[in-house]
Amino acid sequence: MRGENKRNVLVGIFVFIGIAILVAGILTLGGQQKKFVKAIQLKAVFDDIGGLQTGNNVWFSGVKIGTVRKINFYGDSQVEIEMNVEEEVVEFIRKDSKATLSSDGLIGNKIIVIYGGTTMAPPVEDGDRLESVMPLDTDQMMETLQVNNENLVEITNDLKVLTSKLAAGEGIVGAVLTDSTLAESFKTIIANLNNASVQSNRMLTDLNSFTSKLNQEGNLFNDLVTDTTLLTEFKSTMGSLKATAQNSEEMTEELKAITEKFNSSDNSIGVLLNDEEFAKSLKQTMVNTDSATYNLNRGLEALEYTWPFRKGFKRKAKAEEKADENN
Known part of the structure; x- marks a missing residue:
């Protein structure tokens, strides 16, 4: 009798321990799955969820805030994700936040990441649908890397051919690298360019000196640029020169008309000159x-x-002789 009671006690102890372990597991699993906290439901629609499963985690700013509750087909070929999100973090998630797919680690389980949102938008409410953003497809990335690797191999082969030609002295660059005569000519060209640069700098210095002298007060050029009175006089002089030029032009036309008349035979001067x-x-x-x-x-x-005139001329001659003697 005592042995049977002892066995019943041991069985009861093991059953109690098993129930305690079961309850602890349920509580632990429920805590991880956010089953025993107040939550709201949010939704997001993706073209491809890439292996996401019910129960996978939902993260916000690096913090786990919920789990994937349900996965439904939506529309023609899209998938709608229902998420349980803790109610205590709802005030930090805005209606303009976005949801995207990611992974827990390099090769871990798929997760949903909620990010973004502005303070101008109100917090999310139960049943809201967030804007979804498709992540980069790993397969497409690998295909792109494969194409890039093939291109890199082709570039490497081309560089190999190019360097071999350069080493053999083919082409202009190869000739410059291997021919000492061309190298000396190139050095001469560089030296000439250097001399030209020095001369250019010297010319620029002289030009700066010249312009500084022109800008000095009392200089004619500076007066022409800065003195408004001199500018007015200069404009007046130019106007006078313009009037003089116009008068000269009119005088030239008149002289042309006169010379044309000189060349004509219908006047006395023209007759004298041309007939x-x-x-x-x-x-x-x-x-x-x-x-x-x-x-x-x-x-x-x-x-x-x-x-009849002999006596008169004799008298005139005597008068002239007398006048010469008196002088």
Whole structure:
């Protein structure tokens, strides 16, 4: 009898321990799954959830705040995720927050990450649907990396061919690298460029010195730029020069008209300048006039010896001799 009671006590102890372990496991699992805390439901729709399962965690700012409650198909080919989120963190999640898929570690379980949101938007409420953002697809990333690796191999092969040609002295660059004559010519060119640079700097220095002198007070250029009175006088002088130029142009036109008249034969000066027959006639007249004048002088000289005028010329000669003696 005592042995049977002892066995019953041991069985009762083991049952109690088992029940305690079961309750502790349920409480632990329920605490991890947020089963015994007040929560609200949020939703998000994704094109592809990438293996996300019910019970996976929901994170916000690096803190676990809930779990995935349910996964439903939505629309034609999308998936709707229902999440249980602790009510005590609802005030930090805004209606303009976003939800995306991530993983717990490098190769861990899939999780949902809630991020973003502005203080201008109100906190979320039970049943709200957050905007979803698809993460980068790992498979696409691997495909892109594979393409990049292939391109890198091609680039490496091209560089190998290029360096081999350069080492063999092919092409301009290869010739420059291997031909000492070209290297010396290149050095000469660099030296000439250096000299040209020095000359340019010197010229710029001289130009700066020249411009500084031009900007000094009392300089004509500085006065022209800064003195408004001189500028007014300069404008007045330019106006006078312009008027003079206009007058010169008018005078030139008048002289042109006069010269055109000189070249014409309808006036006396034009006849004198352009009519050859008139010129010959005038020349002959001048010759005749000269001959008549000569003959007239001869006749006047002959009058001195004629009887009617002989006494008068003698008196004139005596008067002239007397006047010369008095002087």
